[in-house]
Amino acid sequence: MTTIAAGKWALITGASRGVGAQTAIFMAKQGCNLILHSRNLAHTKALEEEVRACGVQVYSVQAELERLDEVEAMLDEIEARGTQVDILFNNAAVQIAYRTDYFHTPIEDYERSFRINFIAPAVICNRLIPKMLERGFGRVINTTSGIRNEPEQSGYAASKAALDKFTKDLASRLEGTDVTLNLTDPGWCRTDLGGPHAPNAVESVIPGIAVGAFIDDRKSGRFFHAQHFTGMTLEEAIAEAETMEASPYTI
Numbered sequence: 048m049t050t051i052a053a054g055k056w057a058l059i060t061g062a063s064r065g066v067g068a069q070t071a072i073f074m075a076k077q078g079c080n081l082i083l084h085s086r087n088l089a090h091t092k093a094l095e096e097e098v099r100a101c102g103v104q105v106y107s108v109q110a111e112l113e114r115l116d117e118v119e120a121m122l123d124e125i126e127a128r129g130t131q132v133d134i135l136f137n138n139a140a141v142q143i144a145y146r147t148d149y150f151h152t153p154i155e156d157y158e159r160s161f162r163i164n165f166i167a168p169a170v171i172c173n174r175l176i177p178k179m180l181e182r183g184f185g186r187v188i189n190t191t192s193g194i195r196n197e198p199e200q201s202g203y204a205a206s207k208a209a210l211d212k213f214t215k216d217l218a219s220r221l222e223g224t225d226v227t228l229n230l231t232d233p234g235w236c237r238t239d240l241g242g243p244h245a246p247n248a249v250e251s252v253i254p255g256i257a258v259g260a261f262i263d264d265r266k267s268g269r270f271f272h273a274q275h276f277t278g279m280t281l282e283e284a285i286a287e288a289e290t291m292e293a294s295p296y297t298i
Contacts, residue, residue, distance in 0.1 A: 050261050050281070052186075053078035056104075057260065058125065058132045060112070060171070061139025063090035066190070066233045066252050070136055073253050074260070075101040077281070079134065082125060083107045112139055112167035113159055122174050132175050134186045134260045137168035137210075142203045149198040156202030164206035169213050176217075176226060185226035188259040189214045193232050193272070218268030218293070228267045229259040234274040251277045254284045261285050268293035 057074050061067040063085035071081055075098035083091040083098075083105065091107040098105050108124055110117040125132065141163045146152045168189055179185025191214075192207040194200055211230060218228045233252045237243055255276030259269075262285060269291050276284040 050077050051263055052134060052260050054080070055133035055184075056080045056082065056130050057134035057136060058082040058084065058171075058175075059136040059138055060084040060168075062107075063094065065249055066256060067136070067138045068094055069249055069252055070138060070257055071098055072101075073257055074134075075103045075105070077261075078103060079260075080104040081106075082130065082132070084121065084139065085109060086111055113141075113162040115162075115166070115170065118167050118170050122171065131178070131182065133179070133182075133184055135171065135175055135188070136257075136260075137171060137187070137189045139167070140164045140190065140192075140203075140207075142200065145199050146201075147199060149201060152198075152201055157205065160202035160206040161209065164203065165209040165213065168210055172213075172217065172228070176221075176228070179226045180221075180224060183225055186260045186262075187226070187228045188231050188257070188271075189228070190256075191230045191232050191270075193234070215268050215293070221267045223265055225265055226267075227259065227262060227265065229262075229269045229271060231256055231259060231271045231273055234272065247274060253277075254279060254281045258284045258288045262288050264289045266293070270294060 057079050059067050059071050062071050062083040080103045081098055085091045088107050088109050095105050095107060108121045110121040112118060143156045143159055189210055191211050194204045214228060214230050221228050233256050234247050252273040255271055255273030258271055271288055
C-alpha cells in the first residue's frame, strides 16, 4: 500500500523512546522521511540507523522544550536545512510527579508542564502550519491524555487540557483545507512516562497513534484514541478514522 506519507517529511518530538520511537519506526515503514527530536542528539542515534534501514532519509535535532529559545533554534535549523515539514507529531511530554498531597502541588509543576506540554507544541504549530497552508498540504497530530479526575496529576492534566483547547480552536480555521489538525491519545502504556504497571504495551499504539497522518478527507478537530485502532491494518484504521466526527463543545 502506497500512502500519502510516502516521500514526505515528518517531525516527531520526543522520538527517542516510547510512543515517539514507535511512531518513527512505523512512519519509516510507510516511506516517510523523518526528523527525530530529543533533548540530546545522542538519544536518537540508534533509532536513526534503524529507520534509515527502511530506505528513508532521516536526521536528528535537539531542544529542551521548556526553553523557548531552544525550540526556536530547532525550528531555525530545520528551515536552514531546507526541509519542508509535511507532517508533525507533537508527541513529547513530561509528567513531573504524582502528588498525593495535591493541595500543595508546587507551582513549578504547572509552569514546567505548560512550557513543555502546551507552549512548545503551540509554538511549533504556529511556525509550521502556515507553511503547510502555503504549500497546500499538512498533517498535524497533537498528543493529549485521557487522564481525568486525578488532581494528583493536575499539572500534567491541565497542560494537556490547554493543548486540547488550542488544537480544537485552531482546527476550526483549517476546515476544508488539505492541512488537518487532530488529537491523539496513546492510552496508558508501559513507557517511562506511563510506568511499568500500565495495562497496554507500547506497541499497541500502532497504527492508531499515526492514523491522523494518513487521513485524506480534509477534516480537523477530531480525537483518535490509539487503543481503538489496535489490531487493525493501516487501511482499516484510515477507513475507521474517516467515519469519526469532531466532538463539538458542549458548554
